[in-house]
Amino acid sequence: MVPAAKRVDVSDGRLLRGQRTKGLILARAVDVASAEGLDSLSLARLGADLDISKSGVKGHFTSRTDLQLAVIAVAADLYTDRVVTPASAVADGLPRLWRLCEGWIEFMRSGELAGRSFFLTALVEYDARPGPIHDELLRLRLRWERLFTTALHNATRLGHLRPVPDAAQVFYEIAALIAGATLDAQLRDDASVFDRARTAVLTRLRSLTLQEMLPLS
Numbered sequence: 001m002v003p004a005a006k007r008v009d010v011s012d013g014r015l016l017r018g019q020r021t022k023g024l025i026l027a028r029a030v031d032v033a034s035a036e037g038l039d040s041l042s043l044a045r046l047g048a049d050l051d052i053s054k055s056g057v058k059g060h061f062t063s064r065t066d067l068q069l070a071v072i073a074v075a076a077d078l079y080t081d082r083v084v085t086p087a088s089a090v091a092d093g094l095p096r097l098w099r100l101c102e103g104w105i106e107f108m109r110s111g112e113l114a115g116r117s118f119f120l121t122a123l124v125e126y127d128a129r130p131g132p133i134h135d136e137l138l139r140l141r142l143r144w145e146r147l148f149t150t151a152l153h154n155a156t157r158l159g160h161l162r163p164v165p166d167a168a169q170v171f172y173e174i175a176a177l178i179a180g181a182t183l184d185a186q187l188r189d190d191a192s193v194f195d196r197a198r199t200a201v202l203t204r205l206r207s208l209t210l211q212e213m214l215p216l217s
Contacts, residue, residue: 022060024050026074029067034075034115037125038068038133065132072136075118082107084147094160094205094213097151101174101201108182109194117182145171161208170208174201 028049029041041064043057050057061067083103090099108116115121123141126134149167156163164170181197184190202214 021052021056025052025057025060026070029071030075030078030118031114033071034113034118034121036115037121038071039125041067041071043067068133069136072122072133072140075122076140078113079107079119079144082110082112087151092151092154093158094155094209094211097148097155098205098214100148100151101178101205102198104178105181105194105198105201108178108185109191111191116186117179120179120182148174160211160213161205162210164208170204173204177201177204 025046029046032045032049033041043054043061043064046052047054047057061070083100086103087096087099090096119137119140122133122137126137145168148171152161152164152167152170155161177197177200181193184193206214
């Protein structure tokens with residue numbers, strides 16, 4: 001009979017291997033979906049890409065929708081790591097607001113994902129398709145808008161910006177600038193367009209500033 005402690009060790013090892021495999025699957029899926037869309041994902045495709053059997057992939061997800069929702073969650077965590085967390089480490093107010101914008105631009109510029117923007121691709125794909133994927137994308141979009149507008153309101157409260165009657169309008173303008181640059185960079189295969197986006201975002205924020213706290217270029 002195998003001692004209980006030994007059984008736990010074996011079980012823990014299998015669990016860790018399973019978690020690593022699932023992590024590899026989801027990382028690959030986020031990259032693929034950023035360029036080709038969530039509907040491009042299939043268990044067979046991911047298994048072939050990672051040299052894992054289809055059954056080995058299927059064992060981690062109860063359905064295709066389950067896979068897609070898991071991919072969205074990983075993408076959201078990636079954006080948090082690359083954009084939100086660095087911004088939270090700088091001073092509140094205009095410095096944090098600018099760091100959010102700059103981090104957003106630089107993450108798109110980096111090309112870390114094959115399609116640059118996972119959520120831009122997903123929103124275009126699912127904006128008119130009701131269901132759990134649409135609802136989760138909308139929830140995350142609204143969460144990002146709230147985070148941005150909260151940073152803008154805090155900058156106003158601290159006297160860094162003049163009062164803004166419609167913070168959502170500023171969010172939409174900046175989001176449109178970055179989305180446009182992302183699409184153009186992908187089409188042209190030229191990340192230099194993000195320099196134009198950075199200049200445009202700085203110009204928009206400077207139109208609101210009461211203090212000279214932003215970079216010159």
